[in-house]
Amino acid sequence: MESIKTIELKKTYGEIKAVDGINLAVREGEIFGLLGPNGAGKTTLLMMLSTLLKPTSGTAIVNGFNVVTRPDKVRESIGMVFQDPSSDTLLSGYENLKLHALMYNLPLKEINKKIEKVLELVDLQKRQHDVVKKYSGGMRRRLEIARGLLHEPKIFFLDEPTLGLDPQTRQHIWTYIRALAEKIKMTIIVTTHYMEEAEKLCNRIAIIDHGRIVALDSPENLIHATGGDIVSLKGQKLNLKELESLTFVKGIKIVEGKFQLAVENAGKNLQEILSTAGEVEFVKVHSPDLNDVFLFYTGREMREEGDEVGFMQDVTRAT
Amino acid sequence: MNIRKVLKGLYALWFREFRVFTREKSRIISSVCLPLFWYFIFGNGVGSAMPAGAGNYQHFIFPGFLAMTIIFTGLFAGAYIVWDKKIDFLKEVLITPLSRTTVFFGKAMGSMTDALIQSYFLLLIGIVLGIPFTLSSILLSMLMLFVFANGLISLGLIIGSFMESPEGYGLISSFVIYPIFLLSGALYPLDNLPGWMKLLTRLDPATYAVDGLRAVILGTSSMSFTANLLVVLGFDVIMMFVGTWAFKRMKL
Numbered sequence: 001m002e003s004i005k006t007i008e009l010k011k012t013y014g015e016i017k018a019v020d021g022i023n024l025a026v027r028e029g030e031i032f033g034l035l036g037p038n039g040a041g042k043t044t045l046l047m048m049l050s051t052l053l054k055p056t057s058g059t060a061i062v063n064g065f066n067v068v069t070r071p072d073k074v075r076e077s078i079g080m081v082f083q084d085p086s087s088d089t090l091l092s093g094y095e096n097l098k099l100h101a102l103m104y105n106l107p108l109k110e111i112n113k114k115i116e117k118v119l120e121l122v123d124l125q126k127r128q129h130d131v132v133k134k135y136s137g138g139m140r141r142r143l144e145i146a147r148g149l150l151h152e153p154k155i156f157f158l159d160e161p162t163l164g165l166d167p168q169t170r171q172h173i174w175t176y177i178r179a180l181a182e183k184i185k186m187t188i189i190v191t192t193h194y195m196e197e198a199e200k201l202c203n204r205i206a207i208i209d210h211g212r213i214v215a216l217d218s219p220e221n222l223i224h225a226t227g228g229d230i231v232s233l234k235g236q237k238l239n240l241k242e243l244e245s246l247t248f249v250k251g252i253k254i255v256e257g258k259f260q261l262a263v264e265n266a267g268k269n270l271q272e273i274l275s276t277a278g279e280v281e282f283v284k285v286h287s288p289d290l291n292d293v294f295l296f297y298t299g300r301e302m303r304e305e306g307d308e309v310g311f312m313q314d315v316t317r318a319t
Numbered sequence: 320m321n322i323r324k325v326l327k328g329l330y331a332l333w334f335r336e337f338r339v340f341t342r343e344k345s346r347i348i349s350s351v352c353l354p355l356f357w358y359f360i361f362g363n364g365v366g367s368a369m370p371a372g373a374g375n376y377q378h379f380i381f382p383g384f385l386a387m388t389i390i391f392t393g394l395f396a397g398a399y400i401v402w403d404k405k406i407d408f409l410k411e412v413l414i415t416p417l418s419r420t421t422v423f424f425g426k427a428m429g430s431m432t433d434a435l436i437q438s439y440f441l442l443l444i445g446i447v448l449g450i451p452f453t454l455s456s457i458l459l460s461m462l463m464l465f466v467f468a469n470g471l472i473s474l475g476l477i478i479g480s481f482m483e484s485p486e487g488y489g490l491i492s493s494f495v496i497y498p499i500f501l502l503s504g505a506l507y508p509l510d511n512l513p514g515w516m517k518l519l520t521r522l523d524p525a526t527y528a529v530d531g532l533r534a535v536i537l538g539t540s541s542m543s544f545t546a547n548l549l550v551v552l553g554f555d556v557i558m559m560f561v562g563t564w565a566f567k568r569m570k571l
Contacts, residue, residue: 052410052413052414075415078414080414082410086408086410088339088406088408089406090342100415103327103328103415105324105416147411
């Protein structure tokens with residue numbers, strides 16, 4: 001059975017198409033990545049799948065329930081970690097979890113046992129009675145992951161779970177998520193714009209740009225589809241036509257003033273490329289990663305601008 | 320509808336409001352002290368300018384200050400939901416299986432507790448200050464404050480649900496809180512006002528709360544306690560109705 005299925009799902013704000021006809025089928029038990037730059041529509045998509053936003057048109061089925069007609073059933077089936085922190089800073093970690101358990105109607109007798117279990121999972125037992133204000137960004141994230149798991153959802157959404165965290169904490173969070181996926185059988189949907197994370201963690205990845213899926217496959221296949229190795233060339237008068245006619249050159253793109261060639265077996269063919277190209281000022285050969293995949297499908301680099309804002313921006317209350 | 324589920328949800332939402340309230344000491348202190356400042360400074364100042372034999376002005380305005388705590392803390396507590404939007408706690412609540420109606424009443428109950436603790440505390444201070452209370456006037460005052468708080472908090476929640484960011488907070492105090500307070504007759508008798516202003520005071524729900532409180536505490540009022548209570552109750556029903564509707568259409 002599919003955990004999530006969407007058909008031509010759309011969300012528009014006036015002229016702006018935040019999500020522009022997305023067709024998805026996420027299998028049960030897989031870790032599914034939504035990869036794309038900021039503003040690509042990942043969060044909007046997640047908001048619709050979690051019933052917080054109504055689609056403009058199209059259908060979304062989550063755990064067998066339509067998000068528009070059965071939002072209550074959908075909400076019972078899912079857990080969510082939001083992009084921005086959503087725990088109450090004046091409550092302790094334990095209190096935040098307790099509230100969540102009550103709101104999800106967990107049996108009173110089991111609440112403490114379940115809280116214990118998720119706290120152990122994210123390593124927060126010792127700090128559970130401190131108010132969240134005193135937590136670090138990473139701890140707060142972990143608390144929110146624990147909270148999302150407390151009611152044992154079938155589908156777990158993580159919206160940029162490592163945004164704004166330092167590299168070490170980021171590493172940590174991913175270790176937790178990976179361990180989770182092994183321990184608890186559930187479907188995990190994760191959005192990110194960190195390539196290496198998506199590559200290491202996800203079974204399949206959908207690359208989203210301008211509200212549309214431009215590619216969807218396993219990380220390996222996505223990378224393979226770019227056509228082998230990447231050779232970047234720079235020069236004033238390169239013989240592009242001749243380069244293009246070489247049989248092992250699968251495509252040429254211009255990226256930030258450089259020519260990027262998708263080349264089969266670059267190690268063997270580099271000599272011929274260079275002699276065909278003419279006067280080369282700069283050359284670089286590398287095996288492609290998801291960054292190149294993104295480039296390949298969208299013709300743009302995926303920027304990481306505005307990276308560290310958002311999460312750590314702490315909002316103080318008015319008094 | 321599953322009763323247990325609703326009750327647990329209500330308790331959770333109430334508990335959260337209450338916890339936050341007890342941990343934000345500055346809010347409690349300022350909301351209890353503000354009416355007292357008014358009572359002593361404004362009450363004494365204006366009272367001393369009153370002609371002899373006009374009655375005790377401080378006693379006259381005391382019911383007004385009971386209503387004032389509800390107007391200020393209640394409305395703000397309701398509108399405080401806009402902060403939940405800002406700190407994203409509201410998302411966490413709205414993604415749970417609880418219905419929007421449950422969320423509305425849970426929030427309202429939490430804020431009610433805050434506002435009532437404060438106004439009941441002032442009631443206690445009133446006894447110390449020598450306001451002529453009887454047991455029945457205390458109980459009826461508590462009832463009136465309860466009913467009044469419910470309406471104003473619902474109004475606050477409605478406003479908060481429409482607001483997109485806390486920057487509009489100042490507008491609430493200028494265009495909602497102060498008009499409601501100043502037109503309520505908390506500070507002056509309404510009998511000799513010009514017609515247009517009298518009409519405005521009649522449209523202000525706080526007028527009836529203040530008048531009702533005066534009826535039981537001081538024995539002087541333009542309408543009976545019961546009549547006033549019924550008007551405020553009517554206001555409650557409308558506010559709760561609009562409030563649940565507003566929560567259902569609320570977007571993040």
